[in-house]
Amino acid sequence: MNRLPLDPSLAPPGTRNFRDAGGIPADRWHADQNGETLVPTHCCFCGVQCGMYLRVDRGGKVFGVEPRNHDINRMRLCPKGINAYQQVNHPDRLTAPLLRRSRDEPFREVSWEEALDHTAAEVRRIQAAHGNDSFGLLGGASLFSEKTYLVGKFARVALRTRHVDYNGRLCMVSAAGANKLAFGIDRAANPFSDILLTDCLLIAGSNVGECFPVMTQYVWGARDRGATLIVVDPRETAIARTADIHVALKPGTDSAFFNSVLHVIIKEELDDEAFVGARATGWEEVREKAAEYPPERAAEICGIPAAQIVEVARTFGRAPKAMAWHARGIEHHSQGVENCLTVINLCVATGNLGKPGAGYGTITGQGNGQGGREHGQKSDLLPGGRSISNPEHRRQICEIWGIEESELPPAGTSMMEMVHQMRRQEIRGLIGICNNPFVSLPNYATVKDGYDSLEFHAQFDFFLSETAANAHVVFPVTTWAEDEGVMANAEARVVKHNKAQEPPAGVRTDTWVICQLAQRLGAGAKFAFPGSREVFDELRAASAGTVNDYFGITYERLEETGGIVWPCPTTDHPGTPRLFEDGRTWHPDGKIHMQVVEWHPPMDPYDDEHPLSLTTGRTVAHFLSGNQTRRLGALVEQTPRPWVEVHPSHGFRNGDPVRVVTRRGSEVFPALVTEAIRPDTVFIPYHWPVPTAANALTIDALDPRSKIPEYKVCACRIEPGDRIDEVPAPPTAPGHVAYPDAQVSRTDPLPPTSPQGRGTAERG
Amino acid sequence: MMGRTIFIDPGRCIGCQACVSACRECDSHRGKSMIHLDYPDEGHSVASLPTVCMHCEDPVAPCAEVCPADAILVTADGVVQQADTTRCIGCANCVNACPFGVPKIDLQAKLQMKCNLCYDRTAYGLAPMCATVCPTGALFYGTLDELRAERPGVQVADSFTFGDVVVSTGVAMVVPADKVQWPVPGGLPIVEVNGKAVR
Numbered sequence: 021m022n023r024l025p026l027d028p029s030l031a032p033p034g035t036r037n038f039r040d041a042g043g044i045p046a047d048r049w050h051a052d053q054n055g056e057t058l059v060p061t062h063c064c065f066c067g068v069q070c071g072m073y074l075r076v077d078r079g080g081k082v083f084g085v086e087p088r089n090h091d092i093n094r095m096r097l098c099p100k101g102i103n104a105y106q107q108v109n110h111p112d113r114l115t116a117p118l119l120r121r122s123r124d125e126p127f128r129e130v131s132w133e134e135a136l137d138h139t140a141a142e143v144r145r146i147q148a149a150h151g152n153d154s155f156g157l158l159g160g161a162s163l164f165s166e167k168t169y170l171v172g173k174f175a176r177v178a179l180r181t182r183h184v185d186y187n188g189r190l191c192m193v194s195a196a197g198a199n200k201l202a203f204g205i206d207r208a209a210n211p212f213s214d215i216l217l218t219d220c221l222l223i224a225g226s227n228v229g230e231c232f233p234v235m236t237q238y239v240w241g242a243r244d245r246g247a248t249l250i251v252v253d254p255r256e257t258a259i260a261r262t263a264d265i266h267v268a269l270k271p272g273t274d275s276a277f278f279n280s281v282l283h284v285i286i287k288e289e290l291d292d293e294a295f296v297g298a299r300a301t302g303w304e305e306v307r308e309k310a311a312e313y314p315p316e317r318a319a320e321i322c323g324i325p326a327a328q329i330v331e332v333a334r335t336f337g338r339a340p341k342a343m344a345w346h347a348r349g350i351e352h353h354s355q356g357v358e359n360c361l362t363v364i365n366l367c368v369a370t371g372n373l374g375k376p377g378a379g380y381g382t383i384t385g386q387g388n389g390q391g392g393r394e395h396g397q398k399s400d401l402l403p404g405g406r407s408i409s410n411p412e413h414r415r416q417i418c419e420i421w422g423i424e425e426s427e428l429p430p431a432g433t434s435m436m437e438m439v440h441q442m443r444r445q446e447i448r449g450l451i452g453i454c455n456n457p458f459v460s461l462p463n464y465a466t467v468k469d470g471y472d473s474l475e476f477h478a479q480f481d482f483f484l485s486e487t488a489a490n491a492h493v494v495f496p497v498t499t500w501a502e503d504e505g506v507m508a509n510a511e512a513r514v515v516k517h518n519k520a521q522e523p524p525a526g527v528r529t530d531t532w533v534i535c536q537l538a539q540r541l542g543a544g545a546k547f548a549f550p551g552s553r554e555v556f557d558e559l560r561a562a563s564a565g566t567v568n569d570y571f572g573i574t575y576e577r578l579e580e581t582g583g584i585v586w587p588c589p590t591t592d593h594p595g596t597p598r599l600f601e602d603g604r605t606w607h608p609d610g611k612i613h614m615q616v617v618e619w620h621p622p623m624d625p626y627d628d629e630h631p632l633s634l635t636t637g638r639t640v641a642h643f644l645s646g647n648q649t650r651r652l653g654a655l656v657e658q659t660p661r662p663w664v665e666v667h668p669s670h671g672f673r674n675g676d677p678v679r680v681v682t683r684r685g686s687e688v689f690p691a692l693v694t695e696a697i698r699p700d701t702v703f704i705p706y707h708w709p710v711p712t713a714a715n716a717l718t719i720d721a722l723d724p725r726s727k728i729p730e731y732k733v734c735a736c737r738i739e740p741g742d743r744i745d746e747v748p749a750p751p752t753a754p755g756h757v758a759y760p761d762a763q764v765s766r767t768d769p770l771p772p773t774s775p776q777g778r779g780t781a782e783r784g
Numbered sequence: 785m786m787g788r789t790i791f792i793d794p795g796r797c798i799g800c801q802a803c804v805s806a807c808r809e810c811d812s813h814r815g816k817s818m819i820h821l822d823y824p825d826e827g828h829s830v831a832s833l834p835t836v837c838m839h840c841e842d843p844v845a846p847c848a849e850v851c852p853a854d855a856i857l858v859t860a861d862g863v864v865q866q867a868d869t870t871r872c873i874g875c876a877n878c879v880n881a882c883p884f885g886v887p888k889i890d891l892q893a894k895l896q897m898k899c900n901l902c903y904d905r906t907a908y909g910l911a912p913m914c915a916t917v918c919p920t921g922a923l924f925y926g927t928l929d930e931l932r933a934e935r936p937g938v939q940v941a942d943s944f945t946f947g948d949v950v951v952s953t954g955v956a957m958v959v960p961a962d963k964v965q966w967p968v969p970g971g972l973p974i975v976e977v978n979g980k981a982v983r
Contacts, residue, residue, distance in 0.1 A: 096802075098802045233798060
C-alpha cells in the first residue's frame with residue numbers, strides 16, 4: 021500500500037495534523053491545533069460507502085474533506101465523494117417549509133406548524149373520502165437505515181396504507197429477487213477484500229470505473245496478483261479498456277450469454293459436479309436449459325464472436341478461484357432477476373461460493389441500497405427482511421409495533437405501478453422522501469401525468485428537486501452530515517455516519533418530521549423517537565432472529581470497529597463478512613436453489629423505424645437524479661450536460677445535434693462520436709431533467725418479478741437534430757439564486773475535454 | 785528520482801478526475817486544480833492520463849531556470865515549488881520552458897500556479913492529495929521499493945527525451961514491462977523552426 025502509517029509522531033509540534041484518529045478519543049473527535057475538527061463519517065453517495073473525514077471549522081461548519089484510512093477505501097475517494105461536503109452549506113439549501121394550495125400558485129415559506137398541520141389535514145381528508153390506500157408513501161435508499169425503518173412503520177402504522185415503496189425499486193430489486201430465490205438471503209456473498217484473492221474476476225453490467233471508482237482499487241489489486249479480468253458491457257468503459265476479455269454484447273442479451281457460457285463449461289467438463297451435487301437443487305434442469313444455448317446460437321443473439329463465449333467459459337471455469345460481480349447493467353431489464361440468476365448459476369456450477377476469493381456479489385448503487393431494502397420500506401417487506409404476506413412474520417412485527425394483526429395492511433405495489441395508480445386516481449395523495457422520480461423514473465410523460473393527477477403531494481428534500489418543485493408542500497430536511505445513522509454498503513457492512521454540524525436554522529431531520537406527522541395522525545405514542553439512536557434500537561430488536569439480523573450491532577461497536585457485516589445476532593458476534601462458509605444457505609433445506617432461465621427479447625421491439633438499442637447509465641461526476649450533484653461547481657464543470665454516445669459509422673461528427681427518437685418521445689443531444697460503443701447501440705447518461713432527460717425516452721416495462729424498469733434497453737433511431745436542447749437550471753426556492761458556483765474558479769486554462777475522453781478530438 | 789515520490793501509471797487511470805477534485809482541496813491552492821488530465825486517444829479509446837509536476841532534476845527545474853524574478857524555488861529534497869506570490873510577475877516564461885506543459889498562469893492574478901507535490905502534506909510525511917485519493921493507484925506516492933512490493937515486476941522511467949535533450953525527473957512514470965524504452969520519448973518531435981528543418 022502507498023499509505024504511510026499516519027503516526028501522530030510524524031507531525032512536528034505545532035503543525036497541522038491530519039492524523040487518522042482510528043478510534044474515538046476521549047474528547048469524541050480529535051481536534052487539531054487550528055481549531056479544526058475532523059469528524060469521521062462516510063460518503064453519502066454510492067454503495068461502496070468510502071470512509072472520509074469532514075473538516076469542521078471553529079464555527080462548527082463543514083468546510084472540507086480529508087481522506088480517511090478506513091478498511092473499505094483506504095484513503096481513496098472519487099470526485100463525488102471529494103465534493104460531497106459542498107452540499108452541506110450550499111446557498112441553494114432549503115431552510116423553511118414551502119407550501120402552496122394549488123400548483124398554479126408560487127411557493128411561500130411557512131412555519132413548520134403550518135406545513136405539518138396542512139399535510140396531516142390533507143392526509144385525513146383524502147383518506148376519509150377515498151380510503152386509507154388512497155394515500156401513498158415513497159421512500160429512498162439514500163436514507164439512513166433508521167429512517168427507512170421509520171418510513172415503513174409510518175406508512176403501516178400512522179398512514180395505515182398498503183402503498184409504500186422506495187427508489188431502490190429502480191436499483192437493487194432484481195439482484196435482491198435473484199438472491200432470495202437462489203440463496204434465501206439477500207446480500208453479496210463476499211466482501212470486497214475477497215476480490216484481492218481471486219484468480220478470475222467477472223464484472224457484468226457494471227461501469228465500475230465511473231459508478232464505483234473506489235472499487236477499482238480491488239480490481240487492480242487482484243490484477244497485480246495476476247488475476248484475469250472479464251468485463252461484460254456493450255460499451256468500452258474505463259474498466260473494460262484494459263480487461264483481459266471485454267465482451268461487448270448487445271443490450272438485453274445477458275441471460276443468453278451466461279447460459280451459453282454455462283453450456284461450454286458443462287461441455288468441457290469445467291463444472292464442479294461434486295459441489296453442485298452436494299449443495300444445490302435444480303442442477304439437472306439448468307443443465308438441460310444450458311444445452312439449448314450453444315455458443316453459435318448465443319453469438320447470434322448477443323452480436324459477439326462465438327469464440328469469445330468459449331474463451332470466457334474457459335477462463336472462468338479453469339480459474340482455481342473465480343468471482344462474479346454485477347450491477348445495474350444486467351439488472352435494469354424486464355428479465356433482470358433472470359439475468360442475475362444466470363450469473364449465480366455460473367458461480368454455483370463452478371463451485372465458486374463460500375470461499376476466500378470465490379463467490380458472487382452485486383454492487384449496490386445507492387449508499388444504503390442494501391440497508392434500504394431490509395427494514396420495511398419496500399412494498400412487500402417488513403423489518404428484518406420479513407415478508408408482509410407471511411402470517412407468522414406479520415404477527416411478530418405487530419407484536420413489536422403494538423398493533424392488531426388486522427390493522428397491518430397487505431402488500432402494496434411497486435414505485436412505477438404506483439405512478440399508474442396515481443393516473444387512475446387510485447392514489448390521490450403522496451408523501452415522497454429522498455427521491456426524485458421526475459428524473460429517475462422511466463417514461464417521463466407518464467410520471468409527470470401521474471404526479472400532476474395527485475390532489476396532494478409533499479416532498480422531503482434539502483434541495484428543491486424537480487419532483488419537489490411540483491409538490492404542494494416541501495419539508496426542508498437535513499443532509500447526511502447533519503444527522504447520525506447507519507447505512508449498509510454493497511458488502512452488507514453496516515457503517516455509521518456521524519453528525520458533523522448542526523443543521524441550518526429552519527431545517528429538521530427526516531426523523532423529526534415523520535414523528536411530528538405521526539403525532540398529528542394520532543400515532544404519536546408509537547413514534548416517540550428523540551433521534552436516530554432510539555430508532556436504531558427498535559430496528560435492532562425488530563430484526564433480531566431474522567435473516568437480516570442487526571441485533572448485535574450497536575452504535576458503540578460501529579464506532580469502534582468501523583463497520584460490522586450482518587447477520588450479527590449477538591453483541592459479541594464479529595459479523596459475517598462471507599456467506600455460505602458452512603455449506604448452508606438460508607433456505608429451509610440449506611441448499612442453493614438453481615433456477616432455469618430462458619432468454620427472451622427486450623420488451624421494446626426493434627423495427628425499421630427503431631433499429632438501434634438505446635441504453636442509459638451514469639457518468640462519474642453525477643449521482644442518480646443529479647439533485648445532489650448538479651449544483652456542485654466542480655462536478656458541473658466536470659460534466660455539465662448529457663450527450664448521446666454514437667459509433668462513427670452513423671456519420672455524425674463530435675458535437676453535432678443528434679435527435680434520439682423512441683416510441684415515448686424524442687430529444688436532441690450533442691453527439692459524442694466514439695469507437696468505444698457498439699454500432700447498433702447508443703448511450704445517454706440519465707442524470708438530467710427534461711428536455712435533456714434520457715428517461716423521457718426510456719420504456720416503463722417492468723420485470724414481472726422484481727418490478728424494476730427496463731432502463732438498459734429500448735428501441736430507438738437517431739437522426740440529425742436541428743438544435744441541441746439546453747440543460748435547465750435546477751429549481752430553487754423563493755429568494756434563492758439558481759446555480760451558484762460552490763467552489764470552483766473558472767479561470768482554469770485547461771481546454772474542455774469530452775466526458776471521460778470518449779469523443780473524437782476536434783478542437784479547432 | 786527522489787526517494788519518496790509520485791509514480792504515474794497511465795494504464796490504471798480511469799479518467800474519473802478524483803485527482804482533479806482532490807487537488808482543489810489542497811490547502812496551498814484551494815479552489816484551483818493543478819492536475820492535467822489528458823485523453824491521448826480520444827474517440828478511439830477511453831484511455832486517460834494524469835500529469836502532475838514532474839519536479840525535473842536534470843536540468844534542474846527548467847521553469848525555475850528561466851524565471852526572471854527568481855520566483856520558483858526548489859527545496860533541498862528536490863520539490864519544485866509553485867511561484868512565490870510576492871515575486872511572480874506572471875510573465876509565463878515558465879509555461880513556455882516546461883517540457884511537460886505543467887505550469888498555469890492565472891491571467892487575472894498575474895500569477896503562476898502549479899503542482900508543488902502538496903508540500904503542506906508531504907513535508908510532514910503524508911501523501912499528496914491526488915495520490916491519496918486516486919481510486920486505482922494510477923497516482924502512487926511512495927518509494928520504488930514500496931511500489932514494487934505492491935506491483936511485482938513493475939518497470940518505471942524517470943528520464944524523457946525532447947528532441948536531443950534528455951530530461952531526468954523526480955516524478956517517475958510506469959512503463960509497459962514488455963516495452964521498456966529508455967529514455968521515454970517525451971512531447972512531440974520538433975522537425976522545423978521558422979520553416980527550417982532542425983533535425
